[in-house]
Every structure is written in structure tokens, then in C-alpha cells.
Amino acid sequence: MHHQFRTAQGPVEVTVAKQGDVWHLGGHQASVERDGRLRIQLASGASGFATVAKVGDVWWVHFQGHTFCLERIEPGASQSEDEGGLTAPMPGKVLDVLVEVGQSVEAGQTLMVLEAMKMEHRILASASGQVTGIHFTVGQQVQQGSILLEMAEDED
Amino acid sequence: MVSKVLVANRGEIACRILRACKEAGLASVAIYAANDAKSLFVELADQAILLEGDSIAETYLNQRQILEIAATTGADALHPGFGFLSERADFARAVSQAGFQWIGPSPNAIEKMGDKMTARITMRQAGVPVIPGEEIETEDEDEALIAIEQASTRVGYPLLLKASSGGGGKGMRVVERPEDLLEAVRSARREALAAFGDGRIYLERLLTGSKHVEIQVLADRHGRTIHLGERECSVQRRHQKVFEEAPCATMTEDIRSAMGKAAVAAAMAVNYEGAGTVEFLLAPSGEFFFLEMNTRIQVEHPVTELITGVDLVREQLRIAAGEPMSCGELHLRGHAIEVRLYAEDATNNFLPAIGSLAVFQPPEGPGIRLDTGVRQGDEVTPDYDPMLAKLIVWAPSRDEALQRMRRALDEFVVLGTVTNIRFLRELCDVRDVIEGTTDTTMIDRLWPDGWSPSLPIEFEDGALMGAAVAESAGLHRQSVSHPGSGEQSGPVSPFMTLKRRYP
Numbered sequence: 001m002h003h004q005f006r007t008a009q010g011p012v013e014v015t016v017a018k019q020g021d022v023w024h025l026g027g028h029q030a031s032v033e034r035d036g037r038l039r040i041q042l043a044s045g046a047s048g049f050a051t052v053a054k055v056g057d058v059w060w061v062h063f064q065g066h067t068f069c070l071e072r073i074e075p076g077a078s079q080s081e082d083e084g085g086l087t088a089p090m091p092g093k094v095l096d097v098l099v100e101v102g103q104s105v106e107a108g109q110t111l112m113v114l115e116a117m118k119m120e121h122r123i124l125a126s127a128s129g130q131v132t133g134i135h136f137t138v139g140q141q142v143q144q145g146s147i148l149l150e151m152a153e154d155e156d
Numbered sequence: 157m158v159s160k161v162l163v164a165n166r167g168e169i170a171c172r173i174l175r176a177c178k179e180a181g182l183a184s185v186a187i188y189a190a191n192d193a194k195s196l197f198v199e200l201a202d203q204a205i206l207l208e209g210d211s212i213a214e215t216y217l218n219q220r221q222i223l224e225i226a227a228t229t230g231a232d233a234l235h236p237g238f239g240f241l242s243e244r245a246d247f248a249r250a251v252s253q254a255g256f257q258w259i260g261p262s263p264n265a266i267e268k269m270g271d272k273m274t275a276r277i278t279m280r281q282a283g284v285p286v287i288p289g290e291e292i293e294t295e296d297e298d299e300a301l302i303a304i305e306q307a308s309t310r311v312g313y314p315l316l317l318k319a320s321s322g323g324g325g326k327g328m329r330v331v332e333r334p335e336d337l338l339e340a341v342r343s344a345r346r347e348a349l350a351a352f353g354d355g356r357i358y359l360e361r362l363l364t365g366s367k368h369v370e371i372q373v374l375a376d377r378h379g380r381t382i383h384l385g386e387r388e389c390s391v392q393r394r395h396q397k398v399f400e401e402a403p404c405a406t407m408t409e410d411i412r413s414a415m416g417k418a419a420v421a422a423a424m425a426v427n428y429e430g431a432g433t434v435e436f437l438l439a440p441s442g443e444f445f446f447l448e449m450n451t452r453i454q455v456e457h458p459v460t461e462l463i464t465g466v467d468l469v470r471e472q473l474r475i476a477a478g479e480p481m482s483c484g485e486l487h488l489r490g491h492a493i494e495v496r497l498y499a500e501d502a503t504n505n506f507l508p509a510i511g512s513l514a515v516f517q518p519p520e521g522p523g524i525r526l527d528t529g530v531r532q533g534d535e536v537t538p539d540y541d542p543m544l545a546k547l548i549v550w551a552p553s554r555d556e557a558l559q560r561m562r563r564a565l566d567e568f569v570v571l572g573t574v575t576n577i578r579f580l581r582e583l584c585d586v587r588d589v590i591e592g593t594t595d596t597t598m599i600d601r602l603w604p605d606g607w608s609p610s611l612p613i614e615f616e617d618g619a620l621m622g623a624a625v626a627e628s629a630g631l632h633r634q635s636v637s638h639p640g641s642g643e644q645s646g647p648v649s650p651f652m653t654l655k656r657r658y659p
Binding site for chain 2: 032
């Protein structure tokens with residue numbers, strides 16, 4: 001069966017085939033255990049149990065002491081790339097807005113200060129450029145991933 | 157007399173205290189905000205009362221409401237845990253004045269130690285060495301800026317700004333260069349004002365290459381003040397501890413004895429009662445300096461419990477009831493390590509994470525202790541501190557404790573929320589950790605551009621295969637809580653439909 005997952009390195013296509021009770025992927029093999037875990041034998045000979053759970057579209061996999069987060073891409077879903085926006089790294093509250101629309105900023109300059117988990121977090125300009133939009137004011141709550149500001153980066 | 161304890165806290169430490177109450181045969185009351193209604197600590201209490209209000213200020217920090225609940229539930233003592241109201245002298249005073257036993261030191265001791273500037277002055281007077289620095293008493297921002305700028309030239313760079321009411325890294329800033337000073341002061345003041353309602357900041361010289369070593373003390377009303385050895389908590393990120401151990405790997409009998417004496421002197425200088433911790437910076441030269449005294453039980457208290465055999469929370473309850481502490485002569489035994497599991501992204505500057513605990517499977521086996529306030533199925537929300545659990549191991553030697561910790565972290569499975577488990581696991585392989593030569597700047601020094609896991613590519617293949625097989629096999633449909641779902645609906649007892657026949 002064919003699946004696509006989004007990983008930190010980009011989308012990956014995986015095709016697994018089943019023969020009897022054993023699944024194959026290249027030289028790797030896997031079988032489903034009675035408790036819902038997977039027994040995985042890698043082509044190199046290393047083997048171990050994987051614990052899996054699906055939350056929303058994301059498969060969480062614990063294998064060999066590492067935890068992986070693999071978002072399943074539904075067949076036919078469009079791939080949108082975020083661009084230009086400076087997004088909230090987590091839910092929180094806007095403490096301070098240090099720039100105005102139209103203002104030129106340097107790379108690394110603090111644009112906004114958020115408070116989350118009782119800590120301050122600075123939103124920094126990733127490159128020099130001009131602020132083209134500010135979407136929140138002091139005191140407002142933001143959700144994780146909210147676009148806080150927009151910037152047009154200088155062309156070098 | 158103490159017979160019914162109200163625990164004015166939540167999460168992991170509330171669980172720890174509520175369990176101690178149960179073991180001691182004391183009745184217990186939990187208080188909880190609406191968003192904690194399903195939390196573990198609410199279950200562990202004999203009685204749990206909902207706090208009205210939404211914000212932390214309206215709930216866990218609401219002194220008036222908490223005292224009313226103490227009165228209506230008939231509690232006769234109050235345990236504040238750590239954080240929240242635990243180091244608020246005005247609250248300790250209000251609790252005592254309302255006729256309840258405060259489980260902790262006197263309001264006067266909290267005041268003297270809680271205000272970090274007053275503590276420095278008190279310690280200097282008691283002959284305990286303090287870090288070179290200057291106190292700035294003014295509350296006015298403009299005056300403070302001028303005074304701090306002047307003091308900074310005397311203290312020298314790099315320096316550390318600290319909030320006088322601070323703790324947990326809040327209101328603390330490292331300043332490397334004079335040109336960064338003013339912005340750092342403003343930001344530290346703002347954070348301190350928001351967190352503690354007090355913007356006063358003082359300066360200390362930044363002592364790099366030092367270890368954070370703290371001494372646990374216990375004092376009762378029968379004239380006994382003792383120390384229970386040290387904990388080393390040098391491994392910190394964002395000035396918060398993540399890896400703690402007892403004893404300190406490089407401790408000598410002479411330094412332990414000198415530090416223990418200084419800690420006992422510090423406690424006695426404020427007529428301390430109950431459990432407390434005196435924190436020091438230990439320089440490579442063996443010189444040590446008073447940092448601060450925490451007038452409460454600490455997050456990392458279990459490592460001391462494991463090597464001394466003393467139940468510190470039980471001793472707190474005993475001492476508050478006016479009894480003498482129960483521990484006799486102490487012998488340190490073996491080695492204990494604690495790591496703090498956080499819902500945070502170690503690969504992204506340790507940013508707090510949220511999510512569900514779809515799977516929460518702690519390790520088991522010999523020498524392992526888990527102190528947590530969560531269980532599988534819980535949600536991790538941005539409302540509170542992102543610490544999920546403390547994993548503590550004990551073994552006869554430091555090497556064996558590290559080996560046990562590696563094994564335990566490899567077994568620990570948390571799915572649904574990003575955690576620092578892998579980071580903690582790889583910490584156990586860092587040379588400084590193995591050799592015991594950790595200092596407070598280790599994490600920043602080792603990973604100046606951020607940490608990322610060392611991950612063999614084939615493990616990633618294995619994980620991708622796991623996800624693909626799980627999806628193909630429809631494992632996500634099996635993970636719902638009723639295995640027989642679909643066959644029954646409505647409140648039908650399964651026993652009614654069992655067709656069991658006995659011969």
C-alpha cells in the first residue's frame with residue numbers, strides 16, 4: 001500500500017507490501033503484535049518494537065529510543081508552502097509590538113514580544129527588509145501558527 | 157496537631173504531597189481550577205474543591221478563596237508545594253492568622269530569604285560567602301536604570317541581572333556587553349513585574365565554569381537543624397534545571413562539610429523550620445558562594461530522598477505538627493539522578509509544546525521512581541508549566557545510575573506531544589556528564605546553535621515503515637477505548653448478553 005508522509009526533510013513516499021502476516025519495505029520487515037505494537041526488523045539486522053499512535057493526521061512512532069512525528073498526506077491534497085509570514089511558535093499573548101508597518105528592519109531585530117508559559121519569547125526578523133503587515137496588537141491572544149507579522153525581505 | 161491538609165498546588169507536586177498525606181493517615185483536600193478538573197491530583201485527594209475563576213491569579217494564587225476553602229472543608233494545615241504561593245510570606249502569615257498550620261518556615265524567614273537582595277545582606281551578616289554583586293533597592297524604572305548602569309561598571313561584564321523576587325529563571329538575564337544592558341534591564345523588569353509584581357533587579361558577576369550545588373536542610377522546633385548532603389543541578393537550559401544528581405560527582409568530604417555548615421548557619425540565621433534548600437555556586441577552586449535559599453520543598457528533592465532514605469515530605473508534615481524530625485544519623489548511600497521531562501522541543505530552542513498524551517508509558521524495573529501529575533490520555537495545555545514528570549533512578553554507583561537512566565529513558569514512550577526525552581537520553585552520553593565535570597553553561601557551550609538528535613538514518617526508515625504499516629493495517633481504528641465498539645450501543649450491561657453455560 002502506498003502512503004505519503006511529511007517529515008522534517010520534506011514529503012516522503014512509502015510503499016509497503018504484505019505477504020502473509022509480514023509487511024515488507026525494501027529489505028525491512030514488520031509485523032503487528034497482539035498489543036498493537038510493531039516488530040520491525042531492519043535490513044541491517046537491527047530489530048526492535050515500535051509503539052505507534054495516530055493523533056489527527058499525524059502518526060507518532062517511538063522506535064529505538066527516538067520519537068518521530070509523521071504527518072500523513074491525504075492522497076490528492078495540495079501542498080501549500082508558508083511564505084513571508086512570521087508565525088507564533090506556540091499559543092500565547094502579545095506583550096509588545098516594537099515595529100510599525102512600513103518600517104525598515106535589520107536581520108535579527110526584535111519585532112514582537114510574546115508571552116507564553118509565563119516566559120517571554122522574541123519574534124525576530126529573519127532577514128533585513130520592510131514590515132508590510134502587523135496582525136496583532138498588545139494584549140491579544142495568538143494561536144500556535146498564527147501569522148503575527150508580514151515582511152518584504154530586501155533583495156541582495 | 158495536623159489531621160487534615162489542604163494542598164494549595166496542582167500537578168506533580170500536589171500528587172507527591174497528597175500521597176504522603178495518605179501514607180501518614182492524614183485527610184487531604186485538593187483545590188483545582190476548572191481546566192484541571194480531570195487532572196490526576198484531583199483524584200488522589202480525599203476531597204477536591206473547584207476554584208472559581210479562570211486565570212492563575214483568580215485560582216491558584218487567590219489567597220482569599222483558598223483560605224475560605226480551608227475553613228469550609230475543616231482543614232487544619234496547608235501545604236503550599238513549590239511555585240504558586242509557596243514563597244509568599246503574606247500568604248504564610250494569612251494562613252497562620254486564620255488559625256491553620258502553615259507547612260513551611262515562618263513568614264519572617266520566607267521574607268528574609270524570598271527577597272533575594274535581603275537574603276544576600278542577611279547571609280553576608282551571618283558570615284556566609286555571597287557572589288560579588290550589588291543590590292539596587294529602588295522601584296522606580298528610571299532610577300533603577302541609572303543605578304544599574306553605574307553598578308555594572310563596578311561589577312564588570314559578563315554579568316547577571318536577577319529579579320529580587322525571582323525564581324525559575326524568570327526576570328533573569330545574562331548581559332555580555334554594556335550596550336545590551338538597558339534593553340536587558342527593561343525586559344527583565346517587565347518579566348519580573350508580570351510574574352511577581354515586583355520589578356526590582358540586582359546585579360551579580362557571572363561566574364562561568366561553576367557548578368550549581370545545593371544543600372538540603374531540615375529544621376524542627378526541638379532545636380535540631382541538620383543538612384542532608386548536596387545535590388548537583390548544574391545542567392540547566394534557560395536557567396532551569398533539567399538534570400540533577402546526588403551526591404555531586406566532584407564533591408570532597410571537606411567541601412561537603414564546609415558547605416553543610418554554611419547551609420545550617422544560613423537556616424539558623426532566619427530561625428528556619430521545615431525543609432529548605434541553600435543554593436551555592438561551587439567554583440573549580442573549591443570556593444563556594446551563596447546563591448539563594450529556597451524556603452520550600454524543591455522539584456529535585458527525590459534525589460536526596462533516595463540517597464539518604466529520608467522522606468522529606470513526611471518530615472515536613474511531622475515538623476509542622478510540632479513533632480521532632482524522625483531521621484537519626486545520616487549516611488549517604490549510592491547515587492541518584494533525576495531528569496525533568498518537559499513538553500518542549502529541544503531541537504527548537506526548548507520551546508514549550510502542547511498536545512495530547514496519546515501514549516504515556518513510563519519505564520519500570522529496579523531503582524526507578526517516577527513522580528508525575530499526568531497519565532495517558534491527558535492533554536498538555538499552555539495554561540501551566542510544561543513539566544510532565546520527573547524520572548529518578550538510584551543505583552549503587554554513579555556509573556550504574558547513568559546506565560540505569562539510559563535504559564529507563566530508552567523505555568520511556570510518550571506519543572502525541574513533543575518532549576525532551578531524547579535530549580535527556582543523549583545528555584547521558586555527553587563526556588562532561590559521564591565524567592561529572594558539568595557546569596552551568598554546559599548546554600549552551602555544547603550546542604551553541606541548538607541541539608539536534610544524533611539519528612541513524614535507518615531508524616528513520618524504520619519509523620516511516622512503522623507509520624505506513626500502522627496506516628495500512630488500520631491500527632488507528634483499534635486505538636479507541638472500547639474494543640467491541642459498533643456492536644453495542646446504549647447502556648446495556650455486557651453481562652446480560654453473555655451466554656455462559658456451566659456444565
